[in-house]
Amino acid sequence: MSRTLQREGIWNTVISYGGILVGYVNTILLFPNILDESQVGLTRLLLSISVMYAQFSALGFGNMSVRYFPYFRDKVNRHNGFLFLLLAVPLLGFILSTAIFLLFKPAVVEYYIENSPLIIDYFYYLIPLALFTLLFNMLTAYLRSLYKTIVSSFVQDFLLRILTTILISIYALDVMDFQTFVLLYIAVNSAGALALVVYLLWLKQLFLRPSLAVLRVIPIREVFYYGFFTFLGNVSTTIITTVDQVMISSYSLAANGIYTTAFFMTSAILVPGKSILKIAYPQVAEFWKDRDMGGMKKLYQNVTMINLIVGLLLFIGIWANIDNLYDFMPESYRSGKYVVLFLAMARLVDLATSLNGAILGTSDKYKWDLGFNVVLAGLTVWTNWYFIPRYGIEGAAFASMLSLVTMNLARLFFVQAVFKIQPFTWHALGIIAIAGAALGASYLLPYMGNVYLDMLVRSLVLTAVYALLALNLNIYPEMNAWLRKVIYGVTGWRL
Numbered sequence: 001m002s003r004t005l006q007r008e009g010i011w012n013t014v015i016s017y018g019g020i021l022v023g024y025v026n027t028i029l030l031f032p033n034i035l036d037e038s039q040v041g042l043t044r045l046l047l048s049i050s051v052m053y054a055q056f057s058a059l060g061f062g063n064m065s066v067r068y069f070p071y072f073r074d075k076v077n078r079h080n081g082f083l084f085l086l087l088a089v090p091l092l093g094f095i096l097s098t099a100i101f102l103l104f105k106p107a108v109v110e111y112y113i114e115n116s117p118l119i120i121d122y123f124y125y126l127i128p129l130a131l132f133t134l135l136f137n138m139l140t141a142y143l144r145s146l147y148k149t150i151v152s153s154f155v156q157d158f159l160l161r162i163l164t165t166i167l168i169s170i171y172a173l174d175v176m177d178f179q180t181f182v183l184l185y186i187a188v189n190s191a192g193a194l195a196l197v198v199y200l201l202w203l204k205q206l207f208l209r210p211s212l213a214v215l216r217v218i219p220i221r222e223v224f225y226y227g228f229f230t231f232l233g234n235v236s237t238t239i240i241t242t243v244d245q246v247m248i249s250s251y252s253l254a255a256n257g258i259y260t261t262a263f264f265m266t267s268a269i270l271v272p273g274k275s276i277l278k279i280a281y282p283q284v285a286e287f288w289k290d291r292d293m294g295g296m297k298k299l300y301q302n303v304t305m306i307n308l309i310v311g312l313l314l315f316i317g318i319w320a321n322i323d324n325l326y327d328f329m330p331e332s333y334r335s336g337k338y339v340v341l342f343l344a345m346a347r348l349v350d351l352a353t354s355l356n357g358a359i360l361g362t363s364d365k366y367k368w369d370l371g372f373n374v375v376l377a378g379l380t381v382w383t384n385w386y387f388i389p390r391y392g393i394e395g396a397a398f399a400s401m402l403s404l405v406t407m408n409l410a411r412l413f414f415v416q417a418v419f420k421i422q423p424f425t426w427h428a429l430g431i432i433a434i435a436g437a438a439l440g441a442s443y444l445l446p447y448m449g450n451v452y453l454d455m456l457v458r459s460l461v462l463t464a465v466y467a468l469l470a471l472n473l474n475i476y477p478e479m480n481a482w483l484r485k486v487i488y489g490v491t492g493w494r495l
Helices: 003-034 037-058 061-072 075-104 105-112 123-144 148-171 178-203 218-250 253-265 268-288 294-320 321-327 332-354 354-359 365-421 424-442 451-472 479-492
Strands: none
Touching: 003 037, 003 148, 003 253, 003 268, 037 178, 037 218, 037 253, 061 075, 061 123, 061 218, 075 105, 075 123, 075 332, 105 123, 105 218, 123 148, 123 178, 123 268, 148 178, 148 294, 218 253, 218 365, 253 268, 253 332, 253 365, 253 479, 268 294, 268 332, 294 332, 294 354, 294 424, 321 332, 321 354, 321 451, 332 365, 354 365, 365 479, 424 451
């Protein structure tokens, strides 16, 4: 793994985990105890719909940036007008999406009016939120192509959450009504795009002037053709990851509040994958450009091992402390316990195969990725339609797990069959066995009588067993060498 990937990945991971800690304070301590379940469900639904809205508007140009920017890269010539193209087409897409959004307002009202009328009151708030979400996504894709991912991670994963903490704390003082809170909540979540504009100005990389050179570097027809197929793929992926919340909310915003709280509790598991993928994705594009399949295979396996090592530790840590975590929330939220289990299992599979989407999506077989996503989007809608009325939020979580596992396994086998590379070594089975042993050790501990003490002791025992077994069995030599160096530097102990 290159030094750039290591440095960017480590910083992104540190920032993301700092953000996760803040997010846990917001999600577990503040939102459930300050807002009622319906209000929590509303705030989550607004963000989910804005993500879907932005993906429809982007027309696939976020992925296009990663694939084609290496051909446009030329700072002296302002990257040949690439940023203007990257923003102009999605903004046209946003205008079209907004027209459709307004046209279908009566259908949206009919869908939610009976069980979740609160969302109708904030229908128009979605338009500015989606616009700034779209701009943030496009600027993040541009920065990722420049190998500048740390600031966008800081803004998205840490800064916006800190601002949310401040906002919900002020609301708790009863100095504003809920409508004002929602308006400011949207403003906070829109501020990220403005922060990235300032950062690009500081980098002197905000090249907004159009240039005819953009038409000469790569045939523009090829760019739009690729964008169209990735657009369909991105929309399908967005449906897979958000339709559960949209459908649950039609039955009850309160249920969505409980579901999305459980959903966030598992989000820490994805942090290592997201952090590394931000910088690994453009490296995959470079490997395709250079036809370096040896480098691709090594990156694929390294990313998978790092993701599994960190992701499994987080999974067993969350599940060992699940009852303790729910002790911080109103009792009604405890019904999301098995939502956490189903979604966490889905996240682990997502982590273990995380790079297959990047490999397939930046290859000349990207149309197959579209096929997988379209089929699985249909599967997701059908499974949620079937399971939610019968099993509620647990049914939604099971449907999401089924869809995500199916999607990732399909990609995994396809990449292996076509490109002759796969991410697993025998060490992957070893770390899974170690995780099982560490979780079993935590179950042997009796309850300590105090939720804070129990979480501390249980987490320390679990982590100690996991780390010692992983180190002494030399599961991942590169990480082991780094950890031994860190432990020796901090404690003076040689392991």
